[in-house]
Amino acid sequence: MPFKALNLSESVLRGVQAAGYTDPTPIQLRAIPAVLGGGDLIASAQTGTGKTAAFALPILSRLGKHAAKPRVLILEPTRELAAQVETAFRDFARFTDLRTVAVFGGVGYGHQRSELHRGVDIIAATPGRLMDFVQDGTINLRDIQILVLDEVDRMLDMGFLPVVKDIIGRCPRERQTLFFSATVPPEIAAVASFALRNPTRVEVGVNRSVNKSINHALYPVALAQKFDLLVALLARTDFDSVLVFSRTKHGADKIARKLKAANHSVAVLHANRSQNQRIEALAGFKSGKYEVMVATDIAARGIDVAGVTHVINYDVPENPEDYVHRIGRTGRAQAVGDAFTLVTPENADDIRDIQRFIGQKIPELRLEGFDYLPFGIAQPKQPRGQQGQRRGGGSGGPRPGGGRSGFRGGHGGGGQNRDSHGGKVGFNFRGRR
Numbered sequence: 001m002p003f004k005a006l007n008l009s010e011s012v013l014r015g016v017q018a019a020g021y022t023d024p025t026p027i028q029l030r031a032i033p034a035v036l037g038g039g040d041l042i043a044s045a046q047t048g049t050g051k052t053a054a055f056a057l058p059i060l061s062r063l064g065k066h067a068a069k070p071r072v073l074i075l076e077p078t079r080e081l082a083a084q085v086e087t088a089f090r091d092f093a094r095f096t097d098l099r100t101v102a103v104f105g106g107v108g109y110g111h112q113r114s115e116l117h118r119g120v121d122i123i124a125a126t127p128g129r130l131m132d133f134v135q136d137g138t139i140n141l142r143d144i145q146i147l148v149l150d151e152v153d154r155m156l157d158m159g160f161l162p163v164v165k166d167i168i169g170r171c172p173r174e175r176q177t178l179f180f181s182a183t184v185p186p187e188i189a190a191v192a193s194f195a196l197r198n199p200t201r202v203e204v205g206v207n208r209s210v211n212k213s214i215n216h217a218l219y220p221v222a223l224a225q226k227f228d229l230l231v232a233l234l235a236r237t238d239f240d241s242v243l244v245f246s247r248t249k250h251g252a253d254k255i256a257r258k259l260k261a262a263n264h265s266v267a268v269l270h271a272n273r274s275q276n277q278r279i280e281a282l283a284g285f286k287s288g289k290y291e292v293m294v295a296t297d298i299a300a301r302g303i304d305v306a307g308v309t310h311v312i313n314y315d316v317p318e319n320p321e322d323y324v325h326r327i328g329r330t331g332r333a334q335a336v337g338d339a340f341t342l343v344t345p346e347n348a349d350d351i352r353d354i355q356r357f358i359g360q361k362i363p364e365l366r367l368e369g370f371d372y373l374p375f376g377i378a379q380p381k382q383p384r385g386q387q388g389q390r391r392g393g394g395s396g397g398p399r400p401g402g403g404r405s406g407f408r409g410g411h412g413g414g415g416q417n418r419d420s421h422g423g424k425v426g427f428n429f430r431g432r433r
Contacts, residue, residue: 006032009061010130015092017059025050025203031060035178040079040199042192043177049139050205051180052088055148059122060089062146066097068119070139073171075164076126077155079104079275080282085150086124098122103139105129106275113138127155127163134170144171149195152181152188153321161191168195182328183321214327216339216353217365223344225370230314231262234342234368239287240309244294245326246270247315256294269295297322305329309319313341320357340393341366 003016003024013049017096024032027045034041035058045051061074076082086102093100101115101174103125109132116123116138123130133139147168149155155164168177177196181188192199221229234242246252246257249270256268267281271295284290286305297317308330317323323341330337341349341362 001029004089005076006057006211007036007061007361008057010102011095012057012060012092014095018094019051019091025054027052027202028057030202030204031055031180033384034202035059035176036061037316038062038176040177040196040201041183041202042188042196043180043202043204043256044181045202051150051182053092055150055178056085056092056181057145058088059148060075060096060098063098063121064119066099066119067127067185068099068121069143070120070123070141070146071143071145071147072122073141073144073167074122074124074150075129075130075155075167076104076124077151077158077160079106079126080152080278081311082124082126083279086122086224088234089122097324100124101262103129104275105132106278109133127167130167131163135168140374141167141170142172145174146176146178146206147195148178148180149191150180152179152191153183154181154325157189164191165194173248182325214330214337214339216341216362218325218343218362219365219367219370221370225344226314226333226344227258229342229367230255230312232257232369233312236266236367237310237338239290240291240307240358241290242310242312243308243326243329244292244312244314246294246296246392247318249296252294252296259292259294261373264292265290266292266294269293271296273358273411297326309337309339311339313339316341316343316347316354320348320354321386323354361397 001024003021004013008016027043027049029172031041031043031051031054033167034043035055042089045054049342055074063071074085075084076084080105082102086100089098089100099120100122101112101120101124102122103116104111105126106127112129113133116133127409128137134141149164155161163237177199179188179192179196179199219233220275221230230244244255246255249272252268252270256266259266267285269278269281273281281290281293282305285293294314301412309329311330313326315321327337327339350360
């Protein structure tokens with residue numbers, strides 16, 4: 001079904017065409033009619049399936065002409081997401097006179113305040129900065145007709161529930177409220193009970209599953225060898241751009257420094273970076289100036305970069321949901337992507353939780369030079385004369401050949417390789433010695 005069959009306005013359809021969209025995704029097919037109908041909605045779908053357009057297109061169609069007062073409020077958990085959603089609205093609204101603004105912290109108030117005083121129809125905001133403007137009288141929410149809570153699960157994880165409740169209470173009771181999220185944990189029901197009225201539910205795909213276009217694997221490693229394994233993976237992998245995830249801001253900075261010392265072009269994204277630094281990092285990563293981006297989970301939802309070929313979990317995420325969100329940064333829009341997780345003995349319970357959450361076993365792989373015990377824990381490589389004494393011997397896993405290894409499933413030569421248990425996995429290798 002083409003977009004023109006979804007009863008969107010002519011000006012919005014022109015914007016869709018100019019943006020290069022051709023056919024709606026499943027979440028768009030199901031959510032757009034529901035939003036156009038004016039009712040409340042809870043929608044969930046995997047990351048990278050077009051959720052922003054699923055609410056932006058019908059909202060723009062419903063608004064009509066510029067009214068110089070905020071009628072739509074979209075709440076986002078991070079600055080990056082607020083900026084990206086505002087950009088998407090602006091792109092789709094290019095053939096209308098509707099005005100949008102992004103409101104978020106980390107930058108000065110002056111420019112955002114002046115844009116708000118000029119009169120806007122749509123505000124994409126983070127909760128904290130929005131409340132600053134509400135409390136000083138710059139923003140009044142009395143005319144809000146449509147309230148969107150995007151990435152609701154992340155907003156709750158980040159502790160925004162009290163301020164989100166305050167914002168909801170300041171909006172008119174007679175409004176349309178939309179919840180969009182990658183997952184819908186039980187905690188969302190508590191917010192939905194006071195924020196929505198008889199919502200329609202739209203779920204596309206299995207909430208806890210990973211995209212089928214992503215090949216993912218575990219690389220068990222001793223803690224002392226962890227960074228060496230990261231460098232080896234980058235050296236032997238045929239990648240275009242790589243996202244490396246760290247649990248902590250300090251860890252992200254440390255990884256970035258060491259990668260730069262290893263002659264990689266690296267950007268860093270976490271909550272302690274200034275807004276200008278974050279904007280420059282994302283722009284450089286998108287343009288190819290930086291081949292590697294090191295980020296923390298708090299920034300993960302704000303990274304929407306086409307063509308990320310690999311995600312590497314340097315640290316195993318604490319929550320299984322974060323595993324899905326992290327690796328969802330690659331393999332977007334049906335593209336093929338690879339996701340690797342470096343696993344130390346301390347991560348055994350976390351890995352079991354992740355595999356239980358996604359309902360599947362993640363294959364274990366190895367690189368030559370990193371040897372493993374039978375249960376998948378890496379040991380330092382032994383002298384060549386002692387090779388026969390290794391526990392868990394065998395020669396499974398990728399074998400080096402010539403050139404860089406094409407980990408990207410479905411690309412390059414080399415055929416399928418076997419994991420450490422002898423099972424086939426969907427990676428193609430062209431390793432180098």
